[in-house]
Amino acid sequence: xxxxxxxxxxxxxxxxxxxxxxxxxxxxMPFATACCGIELMATxxxxxxxxRFGAEVMRFSPRQCDLLIVAGRxxxxxxxxxxxxxLQMPEPKWCISxxxxxxxxxxxxxxxxxxxxxxxxxVDLYVPGCPPRPEQLLAALIEMQExxxxxxxxTGREFAGRTKSNGPPPFDRDEVRRSQEAAGVPGLDIYxxxxxxxxxxxxxx
Amino acid sequence: MLxxxxxxxxxxxxxxESIFRDNxxxxxxSDKVYFVLEHLWRECGFDMLVEMTAADYLEYPGATDRFGxxxxxxxxxxxxxxxxxxxxxxxxxxxxxxxxxxxxADWLEREIFDMFGIKFEGHPDLRRILMPExxxxxxxxxxxxxxxxxxxxxFPVITRADS
Numbered sequence: 001x002x003x004x005x006x007x008x009x010x011x012x013x014x015x016x017x018x019x020x021x022x023x024x025x026x027x028x029m030p031f032a033t034a035c036c037g038i039e040l041m042a043t044x045x046x047x048x049x050x051x052r053f054g055a056e057v058m059r060f061s062p063r064q065c066d067l068l069i070v071a072g073r074x075x076x077x078x079x080x081x082x083x084x085x086x087l088q089m090p091e092p093k094w095c096i097s098x099x100x101x102x103x104x105x106x107x108x109x110x111x112x113x114x115x116x117x118x119x120x121x122x123v124d125l126y127v128p129g130c131p132p133r134p135e136q137l138l139a140a141l142i143e144m145q146e147x148x149x150x151x152x153x154x155t156g157r158e159f160a161g162r163t164k165s166n167g168p169p170p171f172d173r174d175e176v177r178r179s180q181e182a183a184g185v186p187g188l189d190i191y192x193x194x195x196x197x198x199x200x201x202x203x204x205x
Numbered sequence: 206m207l208x209x210x211x212x213x214x215x216x217x218x219x220x221x222e223s224i225f226r227d228n229x230x231x232x233x234x235s236d237k238v239y240f241v242l243e244h245l246w247r248e249c250g251f252d253m254l255v256e257m258t259a260a261d262y263l264e265y266p267g268a269t270d271r272f273g274x275x276x277x278x279x280x281x282x283x284x285x286x287x288x289x290x291x292x293x294x295x296x297x298x299x300x301x302x303x304x305x306x307x308x309x310a311d312w313l314e315r316e317i318f319d320m321f322g323i324k325f326e327g328h329p330d331l332r333r334i335l336m337p338e339x340x341x342x343x344x345x346x347x348x349x350x351x352x353x354x355x356x357x358x359x360f361p362v363i364t365r366a367d368s
Contacts, residue, residue, distance in 0.1 A: 077337045111344050111353025
């Protein structure tokens, strides 16, 4: 005997249901260090209204957030703070790197500025622009939601493999040499150079 | 108006003066600079240290000394401004701190120490102010490469246990 479904029921997978709920209620953690932060504020404000996509609850406590938006350049002194905030966010968590500086260091190719936060934390989505317009950030948010719906699982098992940063090795030959020569600061164990996987671009000689 | 002759009488003839776009500069040897500044503060009414900065004259045309340190002083009663300039050389550039005269020198001297490695003797708390404490170089020296010597690859990687 066939049993029909009542009208107010639908069938889905648990993974899809969880991802659907998570993707439509992202709580961003604004890590706004520069002019991209202004665009981020504009995105959240009335004209562009990020609330339309369920991501209006900006929390300044990393324990309550699941989407880190790195907006602006990150300098050496700020990087421990960024790493700590990222680690303090509970899983499931995602990261948007907003703007040229957060993605690559941008025009600030200097001794103090981190050349892309993806060398140190796991970045899901890169937003180009200097700074990106709010529409671009909204597009990134929608893309982020699509990604969560595509890859999310109920138990969050996809996060088990996301322990390392995913940034590319330095492209510039001098940069590669310099990174290899970077010596740890004597007496400070935490200052060990990060392991850098050299692709074809990074081969010396 | 500050009289250069009185400075000559008190501190000797190796104090010179130059004017560029209405900015009056008094160039003082580094061993006398604290006494000249103290004189300006006590006797001439320069009660505000507006700005204090340094410059690296490496490969600068015609320069004979490596570093220049400038004190921009203001007399808040008369509105008169004067720039006191002194020169320093490697190794171990060092000046007496003017923190006892103007407390605004506190962070300014820390910044100069951070960027140029010029030490200020008698400063109450001479630490780096902009760069991280672990940084070892002095980045505004002209012989320091713009992209650094690998410091930006040499960060602490914080683990979950540390956070």
